[in-house]
Amino acid sequence: MLDALHRVILSRRGADPDQSHTARLFARGRAKIAQKVGEEAVETVIEGIRGDKAKLAEESADLLYHLLVLWADADLEPARVYAILDGRRGTSGIEEKKNRKPKGKAEEADA
């Protein structure tokens, strides 16, 4: 599902912003896309606390869509995120936190 949505999002690069919401987001730039992710995250948190499952599902869908647009704009392949999640499988969250690189080291490792 996420991969299919990712492909649709990629296909909207350079499309007409009047015809495509995704193209409109790309045209508005990375900061605006990131802001939308933040807004949808806050709305998801609010619905999570309120406990309305239908609204939580709606906001979660908005959040995932905008997160995928951010990944696409940043040229981040979803597979890279999946690989991190996959690498954590079978490890307890507490153990994973202990092994995590200190903040700032991830960028150095990428260089």
Ligand SMILES: N=c1c2ncn([C@@H]3O[C@H](COP(=O)(O)OP(=O)(O)OP(=O)(O)O)[C@@H](O)[C@H]3O)c2ncn1[C@@H]1O[C@H](COP(=O)(O)O)[C@@H](O)[C@H]1O
């Ligand atoms: N999953 C989504 C999706 N989720 C949410 N949205 C849109 O995101 C917008 C969020 O509403 P907002 O009022 O927060 O956004 P906005 O109107 O831009 O307001 P501001 O930016 O001014 O805050 C709405 O217009 C929703 O329709 C989505 N738009 C598109 N998709 C998927 O992307 C595909 C391609 O869409 P287009 O790029 O429009 O062809 C679609 O077929 C869908 O599968």
